[in-house]
Amino acid sequence: MARYMDAKCRLCRREGEKLYLKGSKCYSDKCAIERRPYAPGMHGQSRRPGRASDYGLQLREKQKVKRVYGLQEKQFRRYFYDADRMPGVTGLNLLHLLESRLDNIIYRMGLSTSRSEARQLVRHKHILLDGKVVNIPSCKVRVGTRITLNEKAQDHLRINAAVESSGQKGVAEWLDVDLQSKQGTFRELPARDQLDPGIHEQLIVELYSK
Numbered sequence: 001m002a003r004y005m006d007a008k009c010r011l012c013r014r015e016g017e018k019l020y021l022k023g024s025k026c027y028s029d030k031c032a033i034e035r036r037p038y039a040p041g042m043h044g045q046s047r048r049p050g051r052a053s054d055y056g057l058q059l060r061e062k063q064k065v066k067r068v069y070g071l072q073e074k075q076f077r078r079y080f081y082d083a084d085r086m087p088g089v090t091g092l093n094l095l096h097l098l099e100s101r102l103d104n105i106i107y108r109m110g111l112s113t114s115r116s117e118a119r120q121l122v123r124h125k126h127i128l129l130d131g132k133v134v135n136i137p138s139c140k141v142r143v144g145t146r147i148t149l150n151e152k153a154q155d156h157l158r159i160n161a162a163v164e165s166s167g168q169k170g171v172a173e174w175l176d177v178d179l180q181s182k183q184g185t186f187r188e189l190p191a192r193d194q195l196d197p198g199i200h201e202q203l204i205v206e207l208y209s210k
Contacts, residue, residue, distance in 0.1 A: 058204065058206055061203040062204045062208075068115075069098050091202050091205050094201055095190075095201055096190070099195070101137065101141070102122055102136070102138070102139040102140075103115050103119045105186060106127060108171065108172035109147065109175055109177050110163055110169070110170075111163065112158070113158075117158065117162070119137040121158075121159070122134065122135055122136065122139075123135055126150055126152065127147065127149065129145050130145055130146050133150070143186055144187075145185070146183065148182070149183065153182075163182065173190070173194050174187055174188050174189065174190040174194055175187060
C-alpha cells in the first residue's frame with residue numbers, strides 16, 4: 001500500500017492549520033506552521049489568499065481529513081461509500097468509521113502522540129483487543145471492545161512518554177480509559193459535538209456526491 005514519505009509538516013502548512021501529525025512537536029514552538037505560516041514550495045510566500053470556489057473548499061476539506069487520519073485516496077473513498085450505504089447521516093457515518101479505526105482509538109486513548117505512532121504500535125503487535133493480538137491498524141473496533149497492551153509494551157518508553165503528555169490533547173470522552181494501567185474500553189460511538197469542530201464533513205459529502 002502506498003504511503004506518504006515526505007515531511008509531515010508540509011501537509012499542515014499546505015492546509016494552513018495544525019493537523020497534529022507529529023505528536024508533541026505540534027504543541028511546541030518547533031511546530032513548522034508556527035515558524036513558517038505559509039504554503040510549502042518556492043512560491044508559497046507569494047501565493048495570494050483569494051476566495052476559493054465551492055469545489056476548491058470541498059477538495060481542501062477532503063484532503064485535510066485524509067491527512068488527519070493518514071489515509072490514501074482509494075482507502076478514503078471506500079470509507080465514504082461504506083458510510084453512504086449505512087442508515088443515518090452520511091457525514092456522521094463517515095466520521096464514525098474513521099474514529100473506529102484501531103490506530104485512531106489508540107491515539108484517542110493517549111497511548112501514542114500521533115496516529116502514525118499508533119499504527120507502529122499495532123504493526124508491532126503491542127495491542128490486544130479483548131485479549132487477542134491485532135496487527136492491522138485499519139481494523140474496525142466495535143463498541144464494547146476492551147483495548148489493552150501486551151506485557152512487553154507495558155514499559156515501552158514511547159508509550160510512557162505519550163501517557164505523560166496526554167494532558168496536552170486529552171482523552172476522548174467516548175472512551176473509558178485507565179492511563180495508569182494503560183487500557184480502556186470503546187464505550188460508545190461519539191456524538192458529533194464530541195468530535196473535531198474544525199472538520200466540515202458536509203463539504204466532503206458534497207464533493208463525492210457530484
